[in-house]
Amino acid sequence: MELDKEKIKNRFSEMNEALQEIRRLSHLPDNEFWSKKENMAAMKYYLLQTIEATGSVCAHIAAKKFNKGVSSFGECFEVLEKEGILEGNLSVRLKKMVKFRNKLIHRYWEIEDRNILEYARNDIGDFADFMKVVNKLF
Secondary structure: OOOOHHHHHHHHHHHHHHHHHHHHHHOOOHHHHHOOHHHHHHHHHHHHHHHHHHHHHHHHHHHHHHOOOOOOHHHHHHHHHHOOOOOHHHHHHHHHHHHHHHHHHHOHHHOOHHHHHHHHHHOOHHHHHHHHHHHOOO
């Protein structure tokens, strides 16, 4: 089956818009960032939006390119790694991202807000790495 390039393009557009906001928020000086609780709420939303879009693209590729259904985003990244699309290090980082997402959604009280800001400042390059890998499929 063929990949739906338009669907992937739309998810990447959503990701890039959210990543732009994440960068904007994460570059605020600490005192300015923490002065409004809305900044953290927006950060969480944009991170979730980006992670969801990444997982959606992954699931689409697994289904259309490899005819494999997945029950979780973590499983999806494993499929792409086994099929040679993702290198192991990126797959591990993306699976950690899914765990981070799950904590944001299901156990938000277990994540310190400072760790979320730290993640946004240091680890969002994984999204760009994923998009580069996927773009090579076309």
